[in-house]
Amino acid sequence: MEFLGILSFLIFFLIQASFFSLTSIGLNIQWGFTGLFNVGIAGFFAVGAYTSGIMTGPRYAETWFGGFGLPVPLGFLAALIVTAIVATLIGYITLRLREDFLAISTFGIAVSIQLVANNLDELTRGPEGLYSLPKPLSELSESPLVDNALYLLICVAVIGLVYWAFERILRSPWGRVLRAIREDEHAAMAMGKNVFLFRLQAFVLGSATMGLAGALYANFIGFISPTDFLPIFTIQIFVMVIVGGSGNNLGAIVGSVVMWAVWSASDSLIAAVVSPDFQTQAAAARIVLIGLILVLMLLYRPQGLLPEKHVVSAAGRMKLKGED
Amino acid sequence: MQFIADGILNASLIALGALGLSMTYNVLRFANFAQGEVLAIGAYFALGAVTVIGAGVGVMGPIKFGWPLLVSIPIAIVCTSIVVLMVDYLVFRPLRNSNASRITLIMAAFGLSLMGRNLIHLFAGGDPKYFSFYIPKAIEIMPGVKMVPDDLAIIALSAIAVVSLHLFLKRTNMGRMMRAVSENPTLARINGIDLKMIIRMTWIIGTALAVTAGTLQGHIFQAKAEMGFDMLLPMFAALILGGVGNLYGTVLGALVIGLAESFAVYFDLSAYRAAVSFMIMLAVLLVRPQGLLGERE
Amino acid sequence: MTPINQHKVNNPNNKILEVHNLVAGYIPNLNILHGCSIHVCVGEIVTILGPNGAGKSTLIKAIAGLLNVVEGHIELQGKNITGMETHRLVREGLGYVPQTENVFAKLSVAENLELGAIHHRDTMAETREKLYDLFPDLARFRNLHAGKLSGGQRQMVAVGRALMASPSLLMLDEPSAGLSPKLTQVVFQQLLKIRDSGVTILMVEQNAKAGLQISDRGYVLAEGVDRVTGDAQSLLHNPEVGELYMGGHGKSTMENVVTATTEVSEPSNGGDSA
Structure with missing residues (x-):
């Protein structure tokens, strides 16, 4: 019993870590490889989660637009497509402009999606959220342990597939152009590369991956509501990518598992140690800590724990301006 | 007509905050995502000061906020500036010195923003706090348009702050130095301008504007940890709409955003207030990325 | 053409700027100057010449405090200003006009x-x-x-x-950059007036001939080191200088090189044609 308990906890933990891992890989292609700053991760994750929820969920309310009861893989596909469309719109408008406009706009999209999730009852059911979402392969077994184990397999398969695909394309000429853009946009432009188009592709690819992660999350938990997609999620993903080493997909996965372990452990620790009267304060303190870790990483170890393999020389990073 | 009056009140708060954002954006050259928390922390300091002085004392005629609120603003500015300068010293200064990219600065600000909100939760609790519990009595300023005297005073205060900022930047030596730094920091140094001093001044002025906005907003509505974070999108929208770097543009942008928001409330879309400013912002970026009064880069 | 070099200023005991053995660059471990020494005396116009990448602008920027000095020292009016922050140098009497x-x-x-x-x-x-x-x-x-x-x-x-x-010393980085030959002459005549009003001038100049015409002395930099120095006239006729410019090939004097590589035309007193 004891062993089964640990095993089921471990499986549950790894499933959750895989949502973060997948999102981190998505951020990595934007931030790590292309230097795009997306502050709206929670928003893209939410779009994917809600899309899959609307597509696959049972129609339990008359006033609800969704509840099409489609097979889960179709829900995942829809999540990919819808997130890609949203990302294309945002990227098309902002990626030509100064980099901070992308940050502000992705922040805006995350806030707006929060508002839609909270208020547009016809689509998102408001604060009540979506529930009874189907979990794939769960009809195969009665045991929740087996259920989860199967779901973990799905997650691992998806991550494996995405990881393999990303590693391939990042090693291709396309990926080299991305890194060239990150290091020196003007040089890439001088090489005749359409910088905007490359950026847009990277941004859409990364955001769609986040959407897929959201869909995986929604159909595992079976219940989503607006509070699942707060700005803290965005920061968590950034911390995971930076801890893992931006520009390194394996690092993104390792960072996600490690940071999720730290997060879960601190959760249990607070529950065990802090008296119930101070639980809210402890929760706030923990969020402060996550912010602090981010800032400290930026200050003292910006290259992360597992730095990118092909590091460009310091001379390459600096622009030699004004020399005669 | 009523929504125009409400919109102007709203706009005056957005303008104050956005001007603060604009100062840091121009001189320090990054979008300070923690500006909302500067506003919120300022409001809480002011709340503390008002509580110590005694709420409700010193009522000035029809204006209910009285001198304690006016006194609390400078106190809060000083306290918040100390916090902000410490954060700059510990976080932004080392990042600047290591030639960190603009995105790194924004990310640090985003992390600090999260910390700021939760520190307020930690120390002041999650419940909204009220500056006072009086029932405002609206007066009719025009046929069909009613406003609370306090709100009129707040609009006037904001206008004074905007005009003072304008005079400061245009007429004083310090203001001219700030404009010089915002255009070309290296040339400014060559001219003998101490960048560190200008950066400190910029933080202080940006903080002063944000704290004023936060305190007035807290007085009209309430103080809560998310008050500044919720203002971030309207502030950025005003900044971009007006044209980054153009102070008049920022005020104009704030006016448009403020009116649009109260328009949304008027049509019973108050839930989507923040999205309204986002939509306007996207439209501007699509059609005229340099903003209404901005110059093309 | 007669060089404008009438007044006696080249008194080595009256140095306003002394740069000794300077090693500096934009990035750590990638120095551009490798031990460069120059000096400027009160009342002089001194021009720094050299092929592209010789470190001319780097030298001026290092003096202006815009770069980290790795080795060597800089003295302005007898005071050590090595590593002094840029914004403090104005009060020490240093003026600087960047190129762009x-x-x-x-x-x-x-x-x-x-x-x-x-x-x-x-x-x-x-x-x-x-x-x-x-x-x-x-x-x-x-x-x-x-x-x-x-x-x-x-x-x-x-x-x-x-x-x-x-300022006591005015440094200019390529004052003729982007200007027509006519306009270059106008600017250089103004520099003479400025010098006559009591300001010492140190400038970097691509247009070697025009630069040397108004200068008292010059330095030729190559690969981050001061290779040749002398009064303006002698530099124009020094074959070594030509070699440095041509990368060690050919035996041409500065005069020939200059005519070949720059677009100096007849000086005139024409107005602002830009």
């Missing part, structure tokens, strides 16, 4: 000049009047945004801005 982006384009000409004098508020009005006498155009354009001016006019504003701090 040397005016505040969004500010008016008058505001540009005022910014030059932030540490000399008390004498500002007086200096400004002198400057307006020297450059009547500055007075004429004072209310225009500097960004609206032509290249030559901007150069004038940039020089005027630096003069507002009443």
Whole structure:
């Protein structure tokens, strides 16, 4: 019993870590490889989660637009497509402009999606959220342990597939152009590369991956509501990518598992140690800590724990301006 | 007509905050995502000061906020500036010195923003706090348009702050130095301008504007940890709409955003207030990325 | 052409600037200057020449405190200014006109000049009047945004801005860059006037011939080291200089090289043609 308990906890933990891992890989292609700053991760994750929820969920309310009861893989596909469309719109408008406009706009999209999730009852059911979402392969077994184990397999398969695909394309000429853009946009432009188009592709690819992660999350938990997609999620993903080493997909996965372990452990620790009267304060303190870790990483170890393999020389990073 | 009056009140708060954002954006050259928390922390300091002085004392005629609120603003500015300068010293200064990219600065600000909100939760609790519990009595300023005297005073205060900022930047030596730094920091140094001093001044002025906005907003509505974070999108929208770097543009942008928001409330879309400013912002970026009064880069 | 070198200034005991064995660069471990030494005496015009990448601008930037000095030292009027922050050097009497982006384009000409004098508020009005006498155009354009001016006019504003701090030593990075040969002569004549008003001048110049014509002395840099020095006339005829310019090939003097590589034309006193 004891062993089964640990095993089921471990499986549950790894499933959750895989949502973060997948999102981190998505951020990595934007931030790590292309230097795009997306502050709206929670928003893209939410779009994917809600899309899959609307597509696959049972129609339990008359006033609800969704509840099409489609097979889960179709829900995942829809999540990919819808997130890609949203990302294309945002990227098309902002990626030509100064980099901070992308940050502000992705922040805006995350806030707006929060508002839609909270208020547009016809689509998102408001604060009540979506529930009874189907979990794939769960009809195969009665045991929740087996259920989860199967779901973990799905997650691992998806991550494996995405990881393999990303590693391939990042090693291709396309990926080299991305890194060239990150290091020196003007040089890439001088090489005749359409910088905007490359950026847009990277941004859409990364955001769609986040959407897929959201869909995986929604159909595992079976219940989503607006509070699942707060700005803290965005920061968590950034911390995971930076801890893992931006520009390194394996690092993104390792960072996600490690940071999720730290997060879960601190959760249990607070529950065990802090008296119930101070639980809210402890929760706030923990969020402060996550912010602090981010800032400290930026200050003292910006290259992360597992730095990118092909590091460009310091001379390459600096622009030699004004020399005669 | 009523929504125009409400919109102007709203706009005056957005303008104050956005001007603060604009100062840091121009001189320090990054979008300070923690500006909302500067506003919120300022409001809480002011709340503390008002509580110590005694709420409700010193009522000035029809204006209910009285001198304690006016006194609390400078106190809060000083306290918040100390916090902000410490954060700059510990976080932004080392990042600047290591030639960190603009995105790194924004990310640090985003992390600090999260910390700021939760520190307020930690120390002041999650419940909204009220500056006072009086029932405002609206007066009719025009046929069909009613406003609370306090709100009129707040609009006037904001206008004074905007005009003072304008005079400061245009007429004083310090203001001219700030404009010089915002255009070309290296040339400014060559001219003998101490960048560190200008950066400190910029933080202080940006903080002063944000704290004023936060305190007035807290007085009209309430103080809560998310008050500044919720203002971030309207502030950025005003900044971009007006044209980054153009102070008049920022005020104009704030006016448009403020009116649009109260328009949304008027049509019973108050839930989507923040999205309204986002939509306007996207439209501007699509059609005229340099903003209404901005110059093309 | 007769060099303008009439007054006796080259007194080595009266050095205003001394740079000794300077090692510096933009990035750690990638130095561009490898032990460069120069000096400037009071009242001189000294030109730094050299092929592309020789480290001419780097030298000026290092003196101006814009780069980290790895080794060596810099003395201005007998005071060690090595590693001193850029903004403090104005008060030590150093003026510097960068090659590009040397005016505040969004500010008016008058505001540009005022910014030059932030540490000399008390004498500002007086200096400004002198400057307006020297450059009547500055007075004429004072209310225009500097960004609206032509290249030559901007150069004038940039020089005027630096003069507002009443520098003892004025450093210019390629004052003729982007100017027509005609305009180059105008700017150089103005530099002579400025020197005659008591300001020592150190400049980097691509246009070697035009630069040396108004100079007392010159240095030729190559690969981050000062290779040849001498009075302006001798440099023009020194075959070694030509070799440095041509990368060690050919036996041409500066005179030939200059005619081959620059677009010097007949000097004239024409007005602002830009």
